[in-house]
Amino acid sequence: MTEQYDVVVVGAGPGGSVTAKTLAARGVSVLLVEKRQEIGAALRCAEVVGPRPEIRRFIEVDEGWVLQDIDELWLFPPGGQKIEKRLPGCGVLVDRKRFDKALAIAAADAGARVWTKTRATGLTREDGRVVVTLRHLGTDRRVAARVVVGADGVESLVGRWGGIETALGLTGVFSAVQYHLTGIDGPSGVLQFFFGNEVAPGGYLWVFPKGDRTANVGVCVSPACQKDRRALDYLNAFVAARYPEASSVEMAMGGIPIAGPLKSLVADNVVLVGDAGHQTNPLSAGGIMNAMVAGAMAAEVIADALARRDVSKESLSAYDQRWRETAGNLYRWHARLRRLYLKLSDRDLDRLGEVLAALIRDRQPDDLYSIEFVATLLRSMAWMLPKFRFLR
Ligand SMILES: Cc1cc2nc3c(=O)[nH]c(=O)nc-3n(C[C@H](O)[C@H](O)[C@H](O)COP(=O)(O)OP(=O)(O)OC[C@H]3O[C@@H](n4cnc5c(N)ncnc54)[C@H](O)[C@@H]3O)c2cc1C
Structure with missing residues (x-):
């Protein structure tokens, strides 16, 4: 029937x-x-969703599934300098x-x-x-x-x-893996992102606090760049160096389309x-x-x-x-930037970090995803002209 x-x-x-x-x-x-x-x-x-007013367009926000309000981003280019950006109310971490x-x-x-x-x-x-x-x-x-x-x-x-x-x-997907780690200390309400070819080739590594000394710590890498190491190898190396005493209570993994x-x-x-x-x-x-x-x-x-x-x-x-x-x-442009990003050396990433730090200082969250911002960013990256042929 x-x-x-x-x-x-x-x-x-x-x-x-x-x-x-x-x-x-x-x-x-x-x-x-x-x-x-x-x-x-x-x-x-990794359970981070946009701001509360945007979620409310689809469902009433229930404090039972909101674990953290996100107010700040910290970005760490490979050289180690920290870029901080206050973004009060930019999102929440939910129990997915x-x-x-x-x-x-x-x-x-x-x-x-x-x-x-x-x-x-x-x-x-x-x-x-x-x-x-x-x-x-x-x-x-x-x-x-x-x-x-x-x-x-x-x-x-x-x-x-x-x-x-x-x-x-291969360039259109991230391979991602994450631990829910317990027994780690860190700032609450802050999303931390780590970049570099030794940490997360083609992608980034994240530390997202969930409260009670726990966090989602994960990595997404590009299969086009990861050579003979798996996403899990990069994550394990980071966790062993930074949180040797932490335990994992859950793992998550999957692909993410970025084409x-x-x-x-x-x-x-x-x-x-x-x-x-x-x-x-x-x-x-x-x-x-x-x-x-x-x-x-x-x-x-x-x-x-x-x-x-x-x-x-x-x-x-x-x-x-x-x-x-x-x-x-807009995402057509973002995908081009992503393909360019796959070609960057750690030195390029550090220079990009300096450019970004200056560019984002006075911007509102919505500006960071505008075409105007992408265009300004590209103009500021003129030193990478030889690599721009990937921007098709
Ligand atoms: C490790 C990792 C971390 C991430 N972190 C974030 C983050 O912090 N913030 C964010 O915004 N995004 C994040 N993402 C991406 C985000 O999870 C996805 O973009 C989002 O879930 C997409 O929602 P969706 O409804 O399209 O698909 P999904 O949430 O993937 O849902 C698809 C559903 O379809 C079901 N399904 C599949 N095939 C069939 C079938 N044949 N019959 C019946 N059911 C089927 C699956 O079981 C699944 O439940 C992350 C992804 C990964 C892998």
């Missing part, structure tokens, strides 16, 4: 849950499926497992059906609809819908099944959201807020398309356009 919904959303991360919630609130019948038995677990995140669950509960409260331990295994298009095959609690099921949303993360298969080009090259925007996020009956659509910020590698913003945006476009009874690629492409205007055009 084939069940019927207007929309099936595959993946109950922040992107999928916000998509499902927004669609359900518009009166659309939605099924949200998650392959894992517990939404939010296992953790694959509780956060993801709260978003899925909000989707269910809005009217979406939620199935855990349900893996999407394929899709076919039949008579203008899409049929999604599912492995649900050990049983094979078929669900027909007019649209399927792939919010299935960096390992997305929905895009490929639907005919959207989503392959990521910049896809050519298109839509096909006939198919839409991609969040990491599945490569919507992370290629510079910061943050993707939680982006997945939620994109989920809400995609849901509005899908609801309008359903009302018009036209879920063709052309009809859904308003989402492509809105994403380009909101972030996609």
Whole structure:
């Protein structure tokens, strides 16, 4: 028997849950499926999200899942000099497992059906609809819908099944690993980032406090630069040198897409959201807020398309356009900067650190992600002209 919904959303991360919630609130019948038995677990995140007012666009902030308010960044280029930037209220560190669950509960409260331990295994298009095959609690099921949303993360298969080009090259992804360390002292409310080819080639290493002498300490590296060492080797070296007495109570690992925007996020009956659509910020590698913003945006476009009874690629492409205007055009530049960054020596990074320290001193948080800021940064890096050929 084939069940019927207007929309099936595959993946109950922040992107999928916000998509499902927004669609359900518009009166659309939605099924949200998650392959894992517990939404939010296992953790694959350093748990930093944007400022409280932005989170409130999607869900009421619950102090039960807020672990830290972030007010300051410390950046450490390889030479060791510290760059400090006060950014009061720039974000919060959340308990991601509780956060993801709260978003899925909000989707269910809005009217979406939620199935855990349900893996999407394929899709076919039949008579203008899409049929999604599912492995649900050990049983094979078929669900027909007019649209399927792939919010299935960096390992997305929905895009490929639907005919959207989503392959990521070596320079388009970070390999990331993290310990939740206990027994470490450090400033609260401060995000620390460490850079350099010996510490985190092509990426960065982070120390994010969680309270109670614990922190998320992790590293993301570029497979294009990491030579014969794994991300875990870089992390272990850092932890052994800096926190020899600390213990790990949890590990997280995963890939992060940093390639910049896809050519298109839509096909006939198919839409991609969040990491599945490569919507992370290629510079910061943050993707939680982006997945939620994109989920809400995609849901509005899908609801309008359903009302018009036209879920063709052309009809859904308003989402492509809105994403380009909101972030996609900027992220194309960020991705170019990221590719340039992969080519920098430690000496270059120290010089970049000096430039950055001067540039960010008087800027507001929003300015740091503007096209104007990227352009100013590039102009200040003229000494790297020979490496600029990578800015395609
Ligand atoms: C180590 C690490 C640290 C990070 N730290 C941060 C950070 O501090 N801040 C930040 O903003 N971003 C961070 N990110 C990135 C962030 O986690 C992602 O950008 C964000 O989770 C994207 O949300 P999403 O909903 O698109 O995908 P996800 O959160 O990945 O959710 C996708 C969901 O789809 C499910 N799924 C996959 N395939 C199927 C299937 N076939 N059927 C059913 N379900 C399926 C998965 O189980 C998963 O629950 C980090 C990533 C990593 C790996």
